[in-house]
Amino acid sequence: MTIRTVTPVADAPWLIVGAGALGQLFSASLARHYPVILLGRQSAPPAIRLRTSEGMDHQVTLRRERLSDWAAERSRNEPPALVVLATKSHDTQAALDALMPRLTPTTPLLLLQNGFQVQPRISEHWAGPVLCASTTEAAYRPLLDPESELYSTRPDVVHAAAGETWIGDLDDRHPTLAAAVAECLGKAGMTATPCLDIRQRLWQKLAVNAVINPLTASHRIRNGDLAGPEFRPRIVALVAEIGRIMQAEGIQPPATGWQALIEGVIEATAANHSSMLQDVLAGRPTERGAILGPLIDAGLRHRLDTPEIIALYQATPH
Template sequence: MATNAPWLIVGAGALGQLFAASLAQRQRVVLLGRRPTRHVIRLRKPDGTDHQIPARRESLEQWSGPESPALVILATKSHHGKTALDALASRLPPQTPLLLLQNGFLLQPRLTEQWSGPVLCASTTEAAYRPATASGMDLDPDSPTPDVIHAAAGETWIGDLADRHVTLATRVAECLADAGMKAAACQDIRHRLWRKLAINAVINPLTAIHRVRNGELASRAFRPRVAALIAEIAHIMQAEDVPPPAQGWDVFIGDVIQATANNRSSMLQDVLANRPTERDAILGPLEEAARHHGLHLPAIADLYRQTPP
């Protein structure tokens, strides 16, 4: 990876802007959105302070180099990833490394198979949202609205599905860490992505269907359905050779429900904003794995049917 070539970040949404704002202070980055905008990112940090971070922002359609990027970070939703990459691909050298930030486990295996260069995947617990599309925090009406709110700092694990690009994953993680993010390379990214999918598969669809905050899922009314889903997910994880967390799936997922009790899940935010959800990236791989292993999993099948696409 060329050390001083720019990194492109595709998708100027919550996570794209957060990564761009963090990296711009240490690394040459270009944030590519659907439309051009001013060269600054207004970021609200987890401590509530507002910052204006200078950052190069261009429209994906118009970007034309001139230099080849050292890395392309794909920060769109899963269902937009392929279209966004296709729009850019003819302007990239075929060996350009990708870093995928998506939740779920749909785009990652597909692009690993289809893209000619290295494909790194990230599993991140950073939490960010765009204020116009979400709430959960009250905005001060007297201050200019930030472009992105960094709700909680987390950690980012980076690896590739075949463990063929460990050096590259390490280098990218070091760059993120230099920029102040908590990041590390790992050799079990597949397991980490599936585990995060397990959490999201319980929390996102139920909160979106019932339009409730995460904490509601711990209530008596939801307990039987949550338990049935976790039991089926545990079954699939075992079939997929994903080791269970030390505390067991129930406690692992229950702890996240408690820790994020006041949050609106990203899928609920999408439903409230009339946007497509990441249902197919999160529940689709569970359905596919169930078919592949010949498992009959009615709770997941019902959930898939009820979840808005």
């Protein structure tokens, strides 16, 4: 499927699957400009209470449904213009399988997952265009006791820090679609760029996540705490193994090197709770396999020793 105009939506809705922090952030941003349907596991009121990165609260009205209800309603003919899969990596294939009976085989997909597991798998098997996104947008869902007097006024999602989103497909076959989706995100107030090196972007983000997410989740600390001297030897050892894997995979290091990249992200996101730590605190399964699994697999494939990565995998909550 190709996009005939500069935007991938006219009357057809964007279908956003996954009501986690990123799913709600993208939904709330896009719904002010485009028709959006947000699918989640649970029923929810037709609105999202968004706290912006500037600290302003907005209530955004949009259509929300349970994924199971939308997938089961076969009588309606409402093909989406684009399906944004914003689920956790381990839930993505099951969500897509549930949607399949109501999607045309050429429906474009946009994958927002961490790691590098579901992206190549879905790109290979889905008949339509599959775009992948690498984003530095930071968002979280506040955790409050339902008995708290603040519970009724809490935002559904907090946009902790504005970032940038890169969009492309693994075979560089759909640059027009990537540009159109990026333009839509830009009109919705998000910084988005189409790119022809999304594989490079995904692996670079994986390198960062593989250090920050498991360590913060294991120690239950904020990102900035990793700058302490007690963590430096382990981070240096992890980065050395990651760097060798990236070289074997043909992934170019940033100009300043892998160590400087990861240290820079730790500093820039010092106050943030990583997504994996958020999962641990909320009692949800983590993306340990999606983030560390591709590195372990690549190490085996290239016959590289990765004792630090394996030890981190074993110590990380799952």
